[in-house]
Every structure is written in structure tokens, then in C-alpha cells.
Amino acid sequence: xxxxxxxxxxxxxxxxxxxxxxxxxxxxxxxxxxxxxxxxxxxxxxxxxxxxxxxxxxxxxxxxxxxxxxxxxxxxxxxxxxxxxxxxxxxxxxxxxxxxxxxxxxxxxxxxxxxxxxxxxxxxxxxxxxxxxxxxxxxxxxxxxxxxxxxxxxxxxxxxxxxxxxxxxxxxxxxxxxxxxxxxxxxxxxxxxxxxxxxxxxxxxxxxxxxxxxxxxxxxxxxxxxxxxxxxxxxxxxxxxxxxxxxxxxxxxxxxxxxxxxxxxxxxxxxxxxxxxxxxxxxxxxxxxxxxxxxxxxxxxxxxxxxxxxxxxxxxxxxxxxxxxxxxxxxxxxxxxxxxxxxxxxxxxxxxxxxxxxxxxxxxxxxxx
Numbered sequence: 001x002x003x004x005x006x007x008x009x010x011x012x013x014x015x016x017x018x019x020x021x022x023x024x025x026x027x028x029x030x031x032x033x034x035x036x037x038x039x040x041x042x043x044x045x046x047x048x049x050x051x052x053x054x055x056x057x058x059x060x061x062x063x064x065x066x067x068x069x070x071x072x073x074x075x076x077x078x079x080x081x082x083x084x085x086x087x088x089x090x091x092x093x094x095x096x097x098x099x100x101x102x103x104x105x106x107x108x109x110x111x112x113x114x115x116x117x118x119x120x121x122x123x124x125x126x127x128x129x130x131x132x133x134x135x136x137x138x139x140x141x142x143x144x145x146x147x148x149x150x151x152x153x154x155x156x157x158x159x160x161x162x163x164x165x166x167x168x169x170x171x172x173x174x175x176x177x178x179x180x181x182x183x184x185x186x187x188x189x190x191x192x193x194x195x196x197x198x199x200x201x202x203x204x205x206x207x208x209x210x211x212x213x214x215x216x217x218x219x220x221x222x223x224x225x226x227x228x229x230x231x232x233x234x235x236x237x238x239x240x241x242x243x244x245x246x247x248x249x250x251x252x253x254x255x256x257x258x259x260x261x262x263x264x265x266x267x268x269x270x271x272x273x274x275x276x277x278x279x280x281x282x283x284x285x286x287x288x289x290x291x292x293x294x295x296x297x298x299x300x301x302x303x304x305x306x307x308x309x310x311x312x313x314x315x316x317x318x319x320x321x322x323x324x325x326x327x328x329x330x331x332x333x334x335x336x337x338x339x340x341x342x343x344x345x346x347x348x349x350x351x352x353x354x355x356x357x358x359x360x361x362x363x364x365x366x367x368x369x
Contacts, residue, residue: 051083053073054071058275059110060274060350061114061350064087064118064121066090067090067122068087068088068089069118070085070086071085074130074161075157076156076157077153080138080140080150081138081139082130082133082154083109083130083131083137084128084129084158085109085114085117085128085129086126087118087121087129088127089124092126096126096167097172098125098165098168098172098173099174099175099364101113101128101178102158102178102184103184103185103201104178104181104280105179105204105206105280106135106268107275107279107280109130109131110277112178112349112350113176113181114129116176116178119352119355123357123361125364126167128158128162131277132146133147133150134150135277135279143243144243144279144285146180146293148292148293149292152298155195156188156192159175172368172369173368174197174198175199176198176360177198177199177201179203179345182200182203183203183205183206183299183326184206184298185198185200186200186298186299186305187298187302189302189305189309190301191301196307196367196368197310197367198305198310199309199311199312199363199364200323200326201313202319202348204322205325205326206293206298207294207296207298207299210293210294227294230288231291233288234288234291237288244286244288245283246287246289247283247284248268249264249269250265251265253265259318260318263318263344264280264346267350268281302326302329303331306332308335309330310338311326311327311336311337312338312356313338314340314348314354315339315340316342316343317343317344317345323337324337
């Protein structure tokens with residue numbers, strides 16, 4: 001990585017895995033949260049919260065004619081109502097195995113997670129792709145903030161919902177986490193014994209990257225300096241009544257941007273993957289999001305996961321070391337690391353010729369039975 005770029009942008013990138021190499025500006029919460037004016041929406045009353053759910057198909061991937069689709073809502077233990085897209089095979093017979101999908105970190109269900117959910121529904125599963133708390137169409141305030149605790153809980157809340165559906169077998173539920181939500185999925189699997197199988201795709205350990213920087217380049221002094229900066233920002237946020245934003249994926253790209261930043265830009269800032277509600281495509285995460293991640297490691301008990309795990313990563317991805325190191329900690333002969341030759345990080349976001357859907361199908365069939 002170019003040292004000039006690194007010195008100016010690295011911690012902003014660390015701040016949110018998505019890397020959100022910040023453009024330097026601070027965006028008010030009110031300005032960043034504006035919804036597209038032309039979006040058709042309806043209000044759904046759930047748990048005392050009005051969620052505005054779009055009725056139009058506004059995904060970044062084509063709609064399948066092999067599955068049924070509709071919007072659903074459910075709530076987590078913290079009282080936050082989550083919005084999800086439900087996909088199911090058109091010819092449902094009996095109770096189905098089900099899969100909950102979320103990620104990437106800073107994306108919405110209209111992006112990668114929805115693609116994964118739809119593809120798995122085509123293979124016979126009932127699936128949901130959900131927006132995590134505080135993002136997308138889901139509830140929670142303030143907006144655009146992440147939490148290692150609450151976002152792990154979001155996966156278990158999805159399992160709550162699926163377990164209580166009449167057309168789902170509660171003993172056959174799995175989850176898929178993409179990018180930063182891969183780490184959350186592993187954390188959820190360590191906590192929630194109802195999860196029978198977990199897939200992580202192009203996984204990030206968000207606690208690790210926010211604590212140590214990329215490739216563990218940050219030490220205690222750098223962390224202390226960042227804590228000072230972020231806590232000073234907390235004071236400013238409270239005084240101003242708004243939350244400073246990290247800026248989203250940088251646009252336009254600096255000439256010295258490293259490849260992985262270009263990789264994110266190619267997805268989040270172009271027609272390929274841009275979405276109006278995506279954190280990364282727009283104003284970015286709240287700047288202070290990193291604080292809790294810096295003291296709460298999400299994978300502390302991943303070695304206690306007894307259910308099956310399949311970890312998928314690209315050979316050329318800058319993030320490969322997250323999956324490799326997390327896999328080393330897992331125990332049992334029902335764990336597998338699959339490395340896709342030549343693939344970079346965002347290839348596993350939306351490249352249907354590279355994402356191993358058939359392998360995932362085989363994995364879930366073997367472990368959700």
C-alpha cells in the first residue's frame with residue numbers, strides 16, 4: 001500500500017471494513033439519511049415502529065422467476081424491528097430448511113445478501129436477506145451504526161423468526177454471512193445452538209481490523225490515539241445533535257488508491273452494486289462505530305462452535321487472512337475452508353460464475369437434515 005495513502009486514509013478504512021476510505025468530509029446524520037424521493041413505500045406497523053418498505057423491485061440483481069418474493073419484518077431482543085426480503089421456492093411441499101443471510105458490512109439486502117438468498121431459494125430453501133439494525137429499511141436509531149453485540153443478535157433474531165414459521169423446519173436452519181457479517185455469523189454460531197450450519201463468504205473479522213488495522217499494523221499507541229480522537233468526536237456529536245460520518249467509499253478514487261479500495265469502488269460506487277440505502281455507497285458509517293469493536297473481540301469463543309462451518313474466500317482477496325486465521329481456531333471435522341483460485345474480495349459479492357452456490361447447496365443439504 002502506498003505510504004502516502006496509508007498515512008491519510010488507513011484508519012478510516014479500518015473503521016469500516018468496507019473501507020470506506022473516507023473522502024475527508026463530514027456528513028450530518030440528517031443529510032446522509034435522506035431516502036430517494038421517488039421510492040414507492042408503505043408503512044408497516046411493528047413493535048411500535050413505522051418501517052417504510054419499498055414495494056418496487058429495487059435490487060442490484062435481476063429478479064428470478066423461479067421463486068416467490070415478499071417483504072417481512074421481525075424484531076430482535078433489543079426491540080429493534082428488522083426488515084427482510086423473503087424468498088421461497090414456488091412449489092413448497094412440507095416444511096423447508098431455511099437460511100438467513102446478511103452482509104456485506106455496510107451493504108443492504110438489495111445487494112449481495114439478496115443475491116445469495118435468491119440463489120439459495122432457487123435450490124429449494126426458504127431464505128431471508130435482512131438489513132442489520134440501524135441500516136437499510138430496518139429500524140433503530142441513530143442510523144448507520146454497527147455493534148458487535150446487536151449485530152450478532154440480529155442473526156439470532158432471524159433464527160427466531162424462521163423457527164416460528166409454519167413452513168420451516170426449526171431443526172434445519174442455517175445462516176450465511178458475507179464480508180463483515182461473516183464474522184458476525186461465526187459469532188452467532190458460537191452463541192446460538194439452533195444454528196445447524198454456517199457459511200461465511202469473503203469474511204472480515206471486524207473487531208480485529210478495527211482494533212489492529214489492516215494486517216495488524218496498529219499497536220497500543222496507535223489505538224490509544226484513535227480512542228482519543230473517537231471519544232473527542234463523541235463529545236462533538238452530542239453537542240451538535242448529529243453523528244459525523246466516515247464518508248463511505250471514496251469517490252473519486254485517488255491516484256494512489258490500493259487495489260482493494262478500487263475493488264470496493266467498483267462495486268459500491270458504480271451501476272454494478274450502488275444502492276441508495278447502502279451505507280458504503282453513500283455517507284458511510286458513524287465515525288464512532290469503531291469504539292465498541294476495539295474492546296469487544298467477536299470470535300472469542302469460535303473454537304466452541306460444534307455445528308458445521310464452511311468458510312469461502314478468494315485466493316487474491318486482501319482479506320484472505322481473516323478466514324485463514326479464523327479457520328485455524330475452529331475445531332471438529334465438520335469445518336471446511338474453501339479458497340477460490342484467482343478470486344478477489346468483491347468477486348464473492350456478486351460474480352455468479354465464481355460464487356460456489358452448488359458447493360453451499362451440498363453443504364447445507366448435508367448438515368440441515
